[in-house]
Amino acid sequence: MEYRTLPKKRIASFVTGLLKEFKVYGPVKKDGFPMYGEITSPKDLYLLHTPTHLSPKQYLFPQKETLLRFKSGANPPPLSPSGGGQGEDIAPVVEAENQVLFGVHSCDIHALRLLDRVFAYGPPDANYLRRREKTAIIGVDCMPDKYCFCKSVNTTTADSGFDLFLHDIGSGFIVEIGTQKGKALLHKHTKSKKTTAKEIRKIVEFKNKKAELFVAKINAEASTLPLIYSGSYFSPVWEKIGKICYGCGSCNHVCPTCYCFDVRDEIKANLTEGERYRVWDACLLEDFAKVAGGHSFRKTRAERLRHRFNRKFQYQVDKFGGLFCVGCGRCIRTCLVNINIAEVTNELIEESNRRR
Amino acid sequence: MKNKQKPKIAFFSFTCCEGCQLQALSCEDELPDVLSLVDIVNFREAIDEKRDDYEIAFIEGSVSRTQEIEEVKKIREKAKIVVALGACSSTGGLNCLKNRFPMEEVKKIVYGDKAKKYKHLDTIPARPIDAVIPVDYYIHGCPITKSEFLHVLKSLLLGKKPEIPNYPVCVDCKLAGNICVFEKGMTCVGTVTRAGCSAICITYGCICWGCRGLIDNPNIEAHEETLKRYGLTAEGALSKFDLYGGWERHGEKKQ
Ligand code: SF4
Ligand code: SF4
Ligand code: SF4
Ligand code: SF4
Ligand code: SF4
Numbered sequence A: 001m002e003y004r005t006l007p008k009k010r011i012a013s014f015v016t017g018l019l020k021e022f023k024v025y026g027p028v029k030k031d032g033f034p035m036y037g038e039i040t041s042p043k044d045l046y047l048l049h050t051p052t053h054l055s056p057k058q059y060l061f062p063q064k065e066t067l068l069r070f071k072s073g074a075n076p077p078p079l080s081p082s083g084g085g086q087g088e089d090i091a092p093v094v095e096a097e098n099q100v101l102f103g104v105h106s107c108d109i110h111a112l113r114l115l116d117r118v119f120a121y122g123p124p125d126a127n128y129l130r131r132r133e134k135t136a137i138i139g140v141d142c143m144p145d146k147y148c149f150c151k152s153v154n155t156t157t158a159d160s161g162f163d164l165f166l167h168d169i170g171s172g173f174i175v176e177i178g179t180q181k182g183k184a185l186l187h188k189h190t191k192s193k194k195t196t197a198k199e200i201r202k203i204v205e206f207k208n209k210k211a212e213l214f215v216a217k218i219n220a221e222a223s224t225l226p227l228i229y230s231g232s233y234f235s236p237v238w239e240k241i242g243k244i245c246y247g248c249g250s251c252n253h254v255c256p257t258c259y260c261f262d263v264r265d266e267i268k269a270n271l272t273e274g275e276r277y278r279v280w281d282a283c284l285l286e287d288f289a290k291v292a293g294g295h296s297f298r299k300t301r302a303e304r305l306r307h308r309f310n311r312k313f314q315y316q317v318d319k320f321g322g323l324f325c326v327g328c329g330r331c332i333r334t335c336l337v338n339i340n341i342a343e344v345t346n347e348l349i350e351e352s353n354r355r356r
Numbered sequence B: 001m002k003n004k005q006k007p008k009i010a011f012f013s014f015t016c017c018e019g020c021q022l023q024a025l026s027c028e029d030e031l032p033d034v035l036s037l038v039d040i041v042n043f044r045e046a047i048d049e050k051r052d053d054y055e056i057a058f059i060e061g062s063v064s065r066t067q068e069i070e071e072v073k074k075i076r077e078k079a080k081i082v083v084a085l086g087a088c089s090s091t092g093g094l095n096c097l098k099n100r101f102p103m104e105e106v107k108k109i110v111y112g113d114k115a116k117k118y119k120h121l122d123t124i125p126a127r128p129i130d131a132v133i134p135v136d137y138y139i140h141g142c143p144i145t146k147s148e149f150l151h152v153l154k155s156l157l158l159g160k161k162p163e164i165p166n167y168p169v170c171v172d173c174k175l176a177g178n179i180c181v182f183e184k185g186m187t188c189v190g191t192v193t194r195a196g197c198s199a200i201c202i203t204y205g206c207i208c209w210g211c212r213g214l215i216d217n218p219n220i221e222a223h224e225e226t227l228k229r230y231g232l233t234a235e236g237a238l239s240k241f242d243l244y245g246g247w248e249r250h251g252e253k254k255q
Helices: A010-021 A106-120 A126-133 A180-189 A197-212 A222-230 A237-244 A250-254 A301-320 A330-334 A341-355 B019-025 B031-037 B066-078 B093-100 B103-117 B146-158 B169-175 B220-229 B234-239 B242-250
Strands: A002-007 A023-030 A033-039 A064-072 A088-092 A099-104 A135-140 A164-168 A172-177 A261-267 A273-280 B008-013 B039-042 B056-060 B081-085 B137-139
Touching: A002 A010, A002 A180, A002 A197, A010 A023, A010 A099, A010 A180, A099 A106, A106 A126, A106 A135, A106 A301, A126 A135, A135 A180, A164 A180, A164 A197, A172 A180, A172 A197, A222 A301, A222 A341, A237 A301, A237 A341, A237 B220, A250 A330, A250 B169, A261 B146, A273 B169, A301 A341, A330 A341, B008 B019, B008 B066, B019 B056, B019 B081, B019 B146, B031 B146, B056 B066, B081 B146, B093 B242, B137 B146, B220 B234
Parallel strands: A023 A099, A099 A135, A135 A164, B008 B039, B008 B056, B056 B081, B081 B137
Antiparallel strands: A002 A172, A023 A033, A064 A088, A064 A273, A164 A172, A261 A273
16 A cells, blocks of 8 residues: 655645546535535535535436437438338447545445446446546545444445545645556645654554444344345335335435436427436335336335345345445435435344344 | 418417417517418417417317317317417416316405306306317427427428427436426425426526426335425425425316
């Protein structure tokens, strides 16, 4: 590991330097709450240590993005789905700018690594991957709030998945160099000092202090969770939480590892040109699992919750080799009926212990 | 293309503020294109001409007088496709607030002592048009959004089924990157209200009043509990749904 030390007052000039080259996104204050937003001056940055309401995934996988534009050369305009077709003109759209995500917490760094795998799996997703290529990630240390449970899923620290990582040591930051790209950015845009052994010890002190502060936790080893979930398909827990759930999908949308989207076409009023776009979808929504003809293979909220939780702790793990819950606590924070993924998991653990 | 080949559309207005027609008319950018694709044969706000050989009828407003029942039925007979335009027409909207009071009282509040003398002020409980006739499509909202109006119109012209969201406003709220009003010490009914408005009220610092009506399968009990947890009384929680949800919640029961 390579480290450099950055006095606190240099952060502003570092950000100013980055702004000359990149779009910069980081935590800002919105209505008094931490949220990701565009940084246009170092003053906007709100390097608070608790999680933002939405995750930074929106900068790689935006809420809504155009995938292609089409023009139908047909004249007269295609007044029915079968009416067009002649002289179609289709152009793929990939919108990606050079950007820096500044102040990403370790849970979200883990989440982005998972998304990297997802979007490269099967036919590679050009839009995500192009954007990812053009993105630099600068991580920062954080402190848990009452919902964070990253410690239980081993995402409290990250040893890769970032270009630079800032460790707060009070007087300044120790900058952990993750990639050559990160190193070049640091040297180009600010002056840093050699890091001393004493300073390195402070990183460890911070880690130890942080480890003490977790309120929320899962009462079993992370590696045992897929098995526990696989035995919990018929648990009464699903009915219980299904009864109070709205099916609002907020838990999906705030989750840094949920990546489902819907693809739609919208045609302009001239009925000859239009675009195909994708927009975030959510497996908790009633119509998500509806297929042609109106049949739904997950009709009840209980089934949909079970599906989402299993996606985090079992199905995806089998496919991508890692828990898909990074313990950020966002879905708990956002849920107005207090459905708590850590507590539900603990109930399943208890049931599973009783079964043994 | 010759005019007679174009689909003919008509707009009708019943009890309402006509705000939704104005929204439709304010699609300036798209109107020239739209007008080249359809013939508007009846539109009080925009044209003088009146014909009744329309295929698609957009009906705005609630039914709140006996005479309107017949008028709405006539439109249904003539039109191939009937679209309810706006909250008043789709769910009954604000008009249904009056249903909670005796009709004589309502009349007196609005028109004063003279109310009794005027027979034409006689009203029946306000209701959405689908309480009277079958409706093919709904454009929700008070007022409607331009983009949804255009989406429905374009879909119908293409012979496609319009996509009207059946998920709650919370989705739009998250897509807009809003902080939930419950975090800010307020309450709203967006959890059970049909999205499609981009959560505009919340984006601009207000709450969701539910103007787009309920989603198909709302968890009202859960939301009553939530509202109570956030400090509302049982009655206060229920009344949250009544500004726009009067008809959906009470129908004709309370009249
Ligand atoms: S679990 Fe909570 S946030 Fe998720 S859909 Fe249900 S009510 Fe909404
Ligand atoms: S499931 Fe919940 S706690 Fe886990 S990563 Fe997603 S939002 Fe965070
Ligand atoms: S729905 Fe609202 S805006 Fe539209 S006509 Fe009715 S009162 Fe007016
Ligand atoms: S403000 Fe209302 S609509 Fe938005 S997320 Fe919160 S409850 Fe849902
Ligand atoms: S946020 Fe609620 S009240 Fe406002 S337009 Fe949307 S549905 Fe209507």
